[in-house]
Amino acid sequence: TPQEIPISEASPRLGVAQSPGPPIVKVVIRQDLNKKILIALIASSTLLCITVMLLLYLLLWRYRGMHNNSFNGIKGKSDSVKSSVSTKPVVHKVDSVTRGTIPVYEYQLLESGTNKFSDGNVLSRGGRGCLYSACLDGKSSVTVKKLDGGGVGDTDIEKQFENEVDWLAKIKHQNIISLLGFSVYRQTRCIVYEMMQNGSLESQLHGPSQGAGLTWQLRMKIAVDIARGLEYLHEHCHPPVVHRDLKSSNILLDSDFNAKISDFGYATVLITQNKNLNRPSEYLLDGKVTDKNDVYSFGVILLELLLGKRSVEKPSTEPESVVTWAVPKLSDRANLPNILDPAIKGSMDLKHLYQVAAVAVLCVQPEPSYRPLITDVLHSLIPLLPLELGGSLRIL
Numbered sequence: 592t593p594q595e596i597p598i599s600e601a602s603p604r605l606g607v608a609q610s611p612g613p614p615i616v617k618v619v620i621r622q623d624l625n626k627k628i629l630i631a632l633i634a635s636s637t638l639l640c641i642t643v644m645l646l647l648y649l650l651l652w653r654y655r656g657m658h659n660n661s662f663n664g665i666k667g668k669s670d671s672v673k674s675s676v677s678t679k680p681v682v683h684k685v686d687s688v689t690r691g692t693i694p695v696y697e698y699q700l701l702e703s704g705t706n707k708f709s710d711g712n713v714l715s716r717g718g719r720g721c722l723y724s725a726c727l728d729g730k731s732s733v734t735v736k737k738l739d740g741g742g743v744g745d746t747d748i749e750k751q752f753e754n755e756v757d758w759l760a761k762i763k764h765q766n767i768i769s770l771l772g773f774s775v776y777r778q779t780r781c782i783v784y785e786m787m788q789n790g791s792l793e794s795q796l797h798g799p800s801q802g803a804g805l806t807w808q809l810r811m812k813i814a815v816d817i818a819r820g821l822e823y824l825h826e827h828c829h830p831p832v833v834h835r836d837l838k839s840s841n842i843l844l845d846s847d848f849n850a851k852i853s854d855f856g857y858a859t860v861l862i863t864q865n866k867n868l869n870r871p872s873e874y875l876l877d878g879k880v881t882d883k884n885d886v887y888s889f890g891v892i893l894l895e896l897l898l899g900k901r902s903v904e905k906p907s908t909e910p911e912s913v914v915t916w917a918v919p920k921l922s923d924r925a926n927l928p929n930i931l932d933p934a935i936k937g938s939m940d941l942k943h944l945y946q947v948a949a950v951a952v953l954c955v956q957p958e959p960s961y962r963p964l965i966t967d968v969l970h971s972l973i974p975l976l977p978l979e980l981g982g983s984l985r986i987l
């Protein structure tokens with residue numbers, strides 16, 4: 592409310608000149624108005640502060656989110672993975688630029704699904720860690736690869752882990768192993784894959800059964816499946832992807848003997864010189880990595896499928912590659928039935944056998960540029976595979 596104050600007090604403040612008029616002047620000070628302005632000022636600056644803080648928080652949150660989504664961020668995720676307690680996998684975007692989204696599993700979930708990584712769940716022990724069968728949802732079985740850290744050569748393991756997860760998050764194809772998720776907990780990294788009930792091609796060919804479970808037709812199906820997976824990497828990925836570690840132990844077979852390429856720890860992009868002159872890649876620097884390396888490795892697998900021999904035999908003396916052993920013998924195709932895997936002898940059309948052997952020999956030529964493209968390989972194998980197995984051969 593307006594106040595009355597003596598002019599003697601008011602004048603110095605208000606600058607009102609003294610007049611000889613009546614001794615008391617009514618001066619109305621809009622103190623109320625001033626108060627309101629002050630309150631409004633305080634309120635708006637507080638609001639501004641809150642808005643700025645909110646914006647800063649949002650920016651920080653987005654920045655952290657982006658970093659967690661990159662693979663360098665996986666290392667930093669271990670604690671949050673460790674501390675959360677939900678039993679459901681947390682869906683975590685890996686790379687917003689690409690299509691890949693993969694779940695991050697809690698370590699505890701993998702631990703309980705593998706009975707605390709017990710020996711009874713071990714599928715295979717490798718140099719980099721162990722592979723376990725696991726049951727995560729009480730029903731279906733999955734495979735957990737546990738990579739142990741903390742020792743010598745860990746940077747290599749870590750690089751391979753990141754490369755593997757990175758590629759498999761982006762690549763989805765029926766002939767490439769499916770990545771179901773991953774986990775990072777302290778020094779331990781785990782990768783969760785679909786279960787491949789029939790193990791690796793190497794164990795089928797060279798394990799206790801010695802290839803007895805693989806008929807000629809199944810072998811052709813496996814060859815076509817691998818070629819399809821490779822064709823996808825070389826021809827349908829942009830930029831093309833080179834696997835660089837293709838071998839029978841990295842070809843996995845599911846319950847129906849569908850073959851899938853696994854182990855992308857060494858995979859890399861292929862950038863051809865003509866297309867990207869100003870962006871040299873690893874390939875351009877070392878000059879060795881080409882899609883033709885994968886074609887060579889495919890040829891070796893084809894020879895293993897035909898002859899039942901290991902890619903490298905390790906007798907007591909010198910290790911011998913199946914290529915140096917077989918290629919001279921294959922110069923005379925009449926020789927072929929004699930060196931064929933005994934498990935498939937006499938079970939196929941000889942013309943088909945000669946054709947597959949010819950493709951294998953082309954793939955393992957020493958000069959990479961003479962080797963065929965995987966697409967050409969695939970199209971020469973499809974007519975040899977029965978229709979019901981995914982080929983174009985009609986059996987009357």
Ligand SMILES: Nc1ncnc2c1ncn2[C@@H]1O[C@H](COP(=O)(O)OP(=O)(O)OP(=O)(O)O)[C@@H](O)[C@H]1O
Nearest residue numbers: 715717718719722734784785786787790791794840
């Ligand atoms: N998803 C899977 N389902 C079933 N068995 C698998 C699966 N992945 C791998 N295996 C089996 O475990 C073996 C080892 O696979 P792993 O990928 O761990 O090899 P590794 O230790 O990386 O060795 P290398 O790098 O020399 O291939 C395979 O050869 C296969 O028999």
